[in-house]
Amino acid sequence: MQSSNHRLRDMEQHHPLLSAGSDVESGSLSADVMVGGPHAHAAGNRTLWFIQDSCGMVCASITWFLVLYAEFVVNFVMLLPSKNFWYSLLNGAAFNSLAVLALASHLRTMLTDPGAVPKGNATKEYMESLQLKPGEVIYKCPKCCSIKPERAHHCSICKRCIRKMDHHCPWVNNCVGEKNQRFFVLFTMYIALISAHALALSGMHFFSCIKVQWNECSDFSPGVSVLLLIFLCLEAILFLTFTAVMFGTQIHSICNDETEIERLKNEKPTWERRMRWDGMKAVFGSPPSVLWCNPFTGLRLRRLLLLTQGRRGGSEFSV
Ligand SMILES: [Zn+2]
Numbered sequence: 001m002q003s004s005n006h007r008l009r010d011m012e013q014h015h016p017l018l019s020a021g022s023d024v025e026s027g028s029l030s031a032d033v034m035v036g037g038p039h040a041h042a043a044g045n046r047t048l049w050f051i052q053d054s055c056g057m058v059c060a061s062i063t064w065f066l067v068l069y070a071e072f073v074v075n076f077v078m079l080l081p082s083k084n085f086w087y088s089l090l091n092g093a094a095f096n097s098l099a100v101l102a103l104a105s106h107l108r109t110m111l112t113d114p115g116a117v118p119k120g121n122a123t124k125e126y127m128e129s130l131q132l133k134p135g136e137v138i139y140k141c142p143k144c145c146s147i148k149p150e151r152a153h154h155c156s157i158c159k160r161c162i163r164k165m166d167h168h169c170p171w172v173n174n175c176v177g178e179k180n181q182r183f184f185v186l187f188t189m190y191i192a193l194i195s196a197h198a199l200a201l202s203g204m205h206f207f208s209c210i211k212v213q214w215n216e217c218s219d220f221s222p223g224v225s226v227l228l229l230i231f232l233c234l235e236a237i238l239f240l241t242f243t244a245v246m247f248g249t250q251i252h253s254i255c256n257d258e259t260e261i262e263r264l265k266n267e268k269p270t271w272e273r274r275m276r277w278d279g280m281k282a283v284f285g286s287p288p289s290v291l292w293c294n295p296f297t298g299l300r301l302r303r304l305l306l307l308t309q310g311r312r313g314g315s316e317f318s319v
């Protein structure tokens with residue numbers, strides 16, 4: 001099979017036939033090994049995925065700050081000063097557990113490779129190894145010089161082609177794609193839940209404090225307490241709306257086996273669509289269980305520690 005029989009096109013710019021080997025970064029042919037981009041830190045022969053985008057890093061830090069702010073107000077302004085022990089204990093356990101799950105989902109979304117295509121693999125040797133049939137069309141991304149699989153799109157922030165790219169989200173400082181979409185869905189779900197919980201707690205706190213005219217209602221002065229609570233309510237309303245809409249959109253996309261980019265571009269599906277539960281199983285793994293809500297799934301703590309210490313032989317945490 002000769003490579004001259006292969007037509008290699010760019011999906012977006014429709015480049016002519018590729019002169020294989022030209023315009024290709026050298027020495028990076030690797031089909032099955034995850035290759036970190038210029039923004040990924042190498043550790044041994046594996047990588048920890050982290051996008052060094054200043055806007056994304058600021059937005060991700062703001063997300064953490066806002067969740068920790070909500071934790072502070074809920075725990076120190078509302079629950080700890082409360083005289084009802086069981087009310088404080090049960091609500092504190094529920095709110096703090098959901099907040100930990102939200103932050104863990106955020107970290108997993110941010111630090112998981114979203115499905116990056118090996119960079120610069122559009123070489124003559126690699127194309128020949130694909131054993132393509134005459135007339136079979138494959139696509140090359142001119143920006144990262146990789147062979148673009150079906151449903152992959154190039155992200156200008158990650159500077160990589162991402163499999164089943166849904167969108168790039170600065171709040172998680174990463175692309176949402178084939179391998180981290182489940183964590184992103186969990187992130188939106190847990191943020192929506194803690195926002196709703198914070199709103200309910202704030203409402204009850206206002207109601208009970210007004211009854212006693214803010215006497216012994218909180219360790220803070222009434223003015224400071226009201227300001228902290230008002231800001232928490234505004235934050236919770238904003239994030240509840242935003243994440244609930246995003247969660248619904250994501251579940252709808254998964255159940256229709258269609259990414260946000262495909263929906264916006266109105267692409268006709270050339271792939272076999274996995275609808276409803278099959279779509280959910282493809283993203284969350286099967287069979288359906290409460291483990292779908294677990295953001296720690298597939299996390300190997302010992303290997304993660306080895307990876308962060310940069311020891312050779314450490315493996316990236318699997319998805
Ligand atoms: Zn690309």
Ligand SMILES: [Zn+2]
Nearest residue numbers: 155158168175
């Ligand atoms: Zn991206």
